[in-house]
Amino acid sequence: MTTMSETPVLDTLAAMTIDSIERCQMDENMLILTRIAALAAMDAPAISYLAHIGPAVEANVTANQLQDVLVAVAPIVGTARVMSAAGHIAEALGIAIAVADAEVQAQVQGGMGK
Template sequence: MSTMSDTPVLDTLAAMTMDSIERCGMSEDMLILTRIAALVASDAPSISYLAHLGPAVEANVTASQLQDVLVAIAPIVGTARVMSAAGHIAEAMGVAIAVADAALQEQLDSGTR
């Protein structure tokens, strides 16, 4: 029996992700790129890409590598999914930048008080 949580869905997703990482023999960058390819194939929303931005940065995934994945899978998943993914990725990056800017501004504001 599991313990109650305020975020059971998020907790389940995090546990599934950790289990997948522990059982996978891929390098961190390859794992993230593979997950991004799967997100494209499933026409995932922006929030799904946002959840992978931090791990992608930590794994030193480059924009060039991301573009290569989109180019590689385009013939399989189709141009509509790739273009949709590009928009979702851009939106996720915009959210990540806005959150980082807000956090930085909060730090600056608290430092001047």
């Protein structure tokens, strides 16, 4: 029996992701690019892309690789989904930058209080 958590949905998603990674033979870079392609195909919201920013950075995914994935899937998923994906990716990056800026500001303000 599992223990109760305050974040059961996030815990389940994390467990599914870990299981998927453990069973997959792709390198980290290819895995993230494949997931980005799937998100584009599903017209996923920005929050879904946001969850992949950290792993993408860790896997050294480049902007050119990301663009190549969107170009590659465009004939399959269509222009509207690719443009939507590009917008959601930009939104996710904006959120990630805002969060990072807020963390830096908090650290600076915390350091000034010492």
